[in-house]
Amino acid sequence: MTIDWTHFTPGLALAGGMVIGIATALLLLLAGRIAGISGIVGGLFKLHKGDMGWRIAFITGLILAPWLWQLFNKLPPIQIDTSYAVLAIAGLIVGLGTRYGSGCTSGHGVCGLSRMSPRSAVATLTFMSTGVVTVYLIRHLLG
Amino acid sequence: MITILIALLSGLVFGIGLILSQMANPAKVLSFLDITGSWDPSLAFVMLGAISIGMLAFTLARRRGQTYQGSPIQLPTSRVIDKRLVLGSLAFGIGWGLAGICPGPGLVLVGTGSLHGMVFVAAMLLGMAIFELLERYRARK
Numbered sequence: 001m002t003i004d005w006t007h008f009t010p011g012l013a014l015a016g017g018m019v020i021g022i023a024t025a026l027l028l029l030l031a032g033r034i035a036g037i038s039g040i041v042g043g044l045f046k047l048h049k050g051d052m053g054w055r056i057a058f059i060t061g062l063i064l065a066p067w068l069w070q071l072f073n074k075l076p077p078i079q080i081d082t083s084y085a086v087l088a089i090a091g092l093i094v095g096l097g098t099r100y101g102s103g104c105t106s107g108h109g110v111c112g113l114s115r116m117s118p119r120s121a122v123a124t125l126t127f128m129s130t131g132v133v134t135v136y137l138i139r140h141l142l143g
Numbered sequence: 144m145i146t147i148l149i150a151l152l153s154g155l156v157f158g159i160g161l162i163l164s165q166m167a168n169p170a171k172v173l174s175f176l177d178i179t180g181s182w183d184p185s186l187a188f189v190m191l192g193a194i195s196i197g198m199l200a201f202t203l204a205r206r207r208g209q210t211y212q213g214s215p216i217q218l219p220t221s222r223v224i225d226k227r228l229v230l231g232s233l234a235f236g237i238g239w240g241l242a243g244i245c246p247g248p249g250l251v252l253v254g255t256g257s258l259h260g261m262v263f264v265a266a267m268l269l270g271m272a273i274f275e276l277l278e279r280y281r282a283r284k
Contacts (some may be wrong), residue, residue: 004181013185016164020197021204025200030149030214037246045275052152061154063254074276079170080259082242091263093238095270101231105245114197127236134240135176
């Protein structure tokens with residue numbers, strides 16, 4: 001293992017993480033909802049009347065965030081080297097997996113670990129592990 | 144109505160956090176997952192920052208029992224660790240490792256106008272819709 005010190009940005013990462021925490025606190029303490037993105041998006045497909053508005057509003061906020069950012073600053077670099085075909089497969093797996101697993105990085109990783117849920121700890125360990133293994137296979141075994 | 148505005152604001156702030164932390168940069172996420180290569184551990188600090196605030200918020204939520212609007216706080220009730228949880232999370236990790244994108248950053252990427260982000264999110268929505276259909280089919284049987 002070698003650490004990539006040139007790209008290491010712990011300060012920005014910590015600050016960004018705290019901003020994510022603040023967003024989570026806002027939604028929890030003012031709206032009574034968990035900021036789990038896959039749950040918020042997936043819940044739309046249940047088509048429950050009266051339960052759609054806040055979901056759509058939250059998703060709209062996420063989509064508008066880069067626009068708000070750009071009013072004040074240039075976006076930081078965003079680099080995607082993955083082909084469209086692989087992105088489509090990945091998206092499909094992420095959609096199915098997060099719904100069967102009842103959560104993603106935000107719902108299990110941030111909210112679940114914050115409230116010390118054993119279920120979320122298992123989920124987070126599981127997806128982190130398969131994420132690491134997948135990258136290892138692609139970059140070092142196949143690539 | 145106020146709940147809708149809070150959700151919009153929370154989504155905006157959440158997205159700003161994802162951009163600031165570079166969680167919305169798939170290359171950065173993949174270098175975080177690449178622990179045997181040239182490892183960039185930055186994103187561990189995102190979790191640290193988010194959880195430090197999150198723990199305060201959830202402690203406060205538990206103590207109050209309701210929101211500052213007086214409405215109930217809806218926390219997950221399931222406590223079982225079953226096959227669905229583990230296999231679902233296992234699959235999610237594979238998808239995350241393939242693209243370096245999870246649901247939140249996917250939506251932020253759509254907002255940047257990235258076609259790559261749009262392809263990912265469209266496929267993700269399809270996956271979620273398939274899940275819902277399969278669940279309904281299962282419930283009917």
